[in-house]
Amino acid sequence: MPIPVFESPLTRMPRLGLGTWPMRGAACQRAVETALAMGYRHLDTAEMYGNEEAVGAAIRASGLPREQVYLTSKVWNDKPRGAAIRRAAEDSLRRLGLAWMDLFLIHWPSPQLDLPDALAALARLREDGLARAIGVANFPPGLLQRALGLAPIACLQVEHHVYLGQPRLLAICRAQGIVMTSYTPLAKGAVTRDPAIGAIAAKHGATAGQVALAWLLAMPGVAAIPKAASAARQRENLGAAALALDAADLAALAALPKSRRLVDPGFVADWDA
Template identity: 55%
Template sequence: MEYLQTQGIRLPRLGLGTFRLQGDACRVAVEGALGLGYRHIDTAEMYGNEEAIGDAIAASGVAREDLHVTTKVWHENLAPDGIRHAFDASLKKLKLDHVDLYLVHWPSKRMNLPAMFETLAMLKQEGFTRAIGVANFNLALLKTVVEDIKAPIACNQVEYHVMLDQTPLRQYLAAKAIPLVAYCPLAQGRVASDPTLMAIGRKHGASAAQVALKWLLDQDGVAAIPKASRAESQQANLDAQNIGLDDEDMKAIAALPKDRRCVNPGFAPVWD
């Protein structure tokens, strides 16, 4: 497993996304992934599965120092006391004494950025989270956080895949040595039936999804967190790391349309 170094933590470049995994199914999926070698688990208070993930971690036998756990605060809880309350609840459900990365899940029109990051910085200073960061921040918001507030963010987690261009955002993050963590890296399954990706996959004895995932992991400063509940899919995602895409493959992928956004709720910021 490759890692990205950011704000004092080692972030495994391939993690397990858990959105929409619930209850026993979530616990079994996470425990299985840890058994296969995953060491990066991504969750959020909004997912409603932190308790199941905590059970899986406790049962896995994986040493805490070998594990990276990310969770997130929902956009309705960004007042300082709201962050504190949400964080305490998340930590209790996860049955941990700290998380590795705590993210603002979505920006809010009502958020007070300085107060918000002061609270997050205190959680880090107190040792409850090893690093802080953001998710779903557009370029304008990101610049405010990095350049004006000077918050030590460890990543920006955003939707990113072969069907959605994130070049301006990715270039800015790279210039600041801040990783981009790609969620929906398989475009919610849409990559699996793409003829171009399928053809590239046949050439390498791989699936279209594996090709799409390797395309992300080949980019400097990018990590990916595909959701996978079945052991076969989890192993396939791990195996994607071994594919070698060539220049011809990269040109074919570059020619694909890049305007397919899968996640765009009404409270999302205006995308650049």
């Protein structure tokens, strides 16, 4: 089953990718090589993950043409202004050993973030070809709207899974035609302990992880980046692309509580702002 692709005028992203946090070093390189060999074509890394060297080495070791691998990296939130963001992108590319990133994101907003200056720097990275697309992560709705008015944002990356709906953000992304990349899509593995999800999985001869990912892939304009270290789980997660949930499944999943946020380091004071 091929991985579905999101296409817009600003980017073309495989809708199922591999998260790489918190893998590092040789273990990270091995895991990414394994994933690329079995068909993953979208990798998610960040300056903060400390694994860009390993991810870049895996891309080179895969032997795949650079154009065939969609690579996202992110600048950390200690760089609120454009000049530092530009340097961070250049540093990421050096560590990755790549000439360009497919997507470069502001990892988290900070109170010090100079939004117009930061987004002007992102737009310049795009114009100069260092990043083929640009975007933001962990932006609440109001800040996302402002960002969309300032630069050609292609993507919002945000926590989103069966226990955390993101209706406002999804509505904005769809209205603007940008992709919403769902991180922590397996709720860090918690979906495997949920009897309601287990029942749906059993009905389809699938796994709970596949059900959780298929729920995201059933939403137009949504991509998911599950992290898995082992080949077995990577393959399992890739299999979600072949799982078609029916209306009863979707209704049961919609009925699960939707306000369980798992990633909240305190950088965003008000997620509803």
